[in-house]
Amino acid sequence: MxxxxxxxxxxxxxxxxxxxxxxxxxxxxxxxxxxxxxxxxxxxxxxxxxxxxxxxxxxxxxxxxxxxxxxxxxxxxxxxxxxxxxxxxxxxxxxxxxxxxxxxxxxxxxxxxxxxxxxxxxxxxxxxxxxxxxxxxxxPLPVQEAILEALGQLGFGFRSADLEYGRIGGTGQRLPFYQELELTPAPQYAHAVNEIELTFLATASGMEVILEADKRTPYGAYSDHGGLGGSHTSHGDDPLARFTVSHEVAAHQDWTALVDGWVRELVEHRRDAYGQYGLQGHQYGQHGSSGPGMGTVVAAGAAGLAVGVVGGMxxxxxxxxxxxxxxxxxxxxxxxx
Known part of the structure; x- marks a missing residue:
């Protein structure tokens, strides 16, 4: 139009x-x-x-x-x-x-x-x-698409997407806002988190992947937090982790296993101070078994991730x-x- x-x-x-x-x-x-x-x-x-x-x-x-x-x-x-x-x-x-x-x-x-x-x-x-x-x-870039496809294969669903004004501390963010993708948890993680919030910060050489887990409280309700905005790296007890991948490995990485490892690391260490734990800041995509390329078959889970995006819109x-x-x-x- x-x-x-x-x-x-x-x-x-x-x-x-x-x-x-x-x-x-x-x-x-x-x-x-x-x-x-x-x-x-x-x-x-x-x-x-x-x-x-x-x-x-x-x-x-x-x-x-x-x-x-x-x-x-x-x-x-x-x-x-x-x-x-x-x-x-x-x-x-x-x-x-x-x-x-x-x-x-x-x-x-x-x-x-x-x-x-x-x-x-x-x-x-x-x-x-x-x-x-x-x-x-x-x-999406091939790497972004591969990560989203892997999340779909793992059973995550799409809840919403928005653009948030502010900056994520400790990253190389350049724009005055960032995109936040909110995902419903896969069944194997539903007991631990209410949702996973995903942000991509791409550069010419690679991409930072920021994950935040909105954890379950003892009563199963959402924890009170303000997202990724401002200069903070986390809010309250919600963990936040950052990983780095290169563009060149999109078709040669076992993304399902890699992304599952990210989420497991995030969930298992959700109470570490400020979310600074585990594999944060490490380079990924330079190793690991060769899996199907992101352009081969879009699994049913990944297709569901896309279909559930707009909620009828x-x-x-x-x-x-x-x-x-x-x-x-x-x-x-x-x-x-």
Missing amino acids: VFKRLLGSLGVGGPTVDTVLDPGPVRPGGTLSGQVHLRGGGADFDVEQITLELVARVEAEHAEGESEGAVAFERFVVGGGFRLAEGEQLSVSFGVVLPWETPITELYGQGLGIVLGLRTELSVAGARDKGDLDPLAVA VAAEVVDEVGDFFEGDDEGEEEEG
Whole structure:
């Protein structure tokens, strides 16, 4: 879906902009390509700059509760310095590289409920306006997909996904927010934890995998914690562990055994201080038996992980939500910026 809008700051007769992305999702660290289509207005205009902006819907926790807002996390200048004649039609092709920490929005074609948008900004003769907004689809990296597939094979299910404003202490996080995937426990771990929270922090060379166990209290209720946010590495007694893997081993690792080892380590040491225990910070993926590649067979458990993601939400509804959310947030973001 493409959202078109007349550049209001330029008044009636101003140029219009329509950005069309190449079909298919892109991966973190991959190239996002497409074309910016311009149509001249009722007079000649000098186009100073065409800018693309990556924007995400992010949740923030504070003393009064939770709130949502749009956070711009990357900008690219893809053109400018030319005159757009009256009524002229012009297309500008672009190819920009997404940040490695760009959140994933879908798994096996199922939307996760994460809202990302690509906003096109046109600067013309000193005036500037957000001229076009498009939903952005991001698929997981092979390593991310392999880990999620392994969790599905182990019996974990998908509960929800969101973007949390803040930073995870002790990591190499670069963006001002992180993605948190909440998983229902596999049967063999249901006695110990209510859910596992998973965060990926990818780089060009590898990826940090952060796991947090929301443990069961003696009465079987959820423990009270505030997630991974802020500068802390854990909250209360909930353990948190960090592991590092490389991109090159996605097709050559027994991921089910490896991920099961991570979860066992997390659960068994859940009462260690601040979650700093066991295998945290170690390199994985350089050894271990050769297992099936992530692209061979998607097991029933992994498929269930994907199907249970949206709880009935249709991917198209998420697409519609992009425009509704960001259109209403422009004014607030301008003031904050």
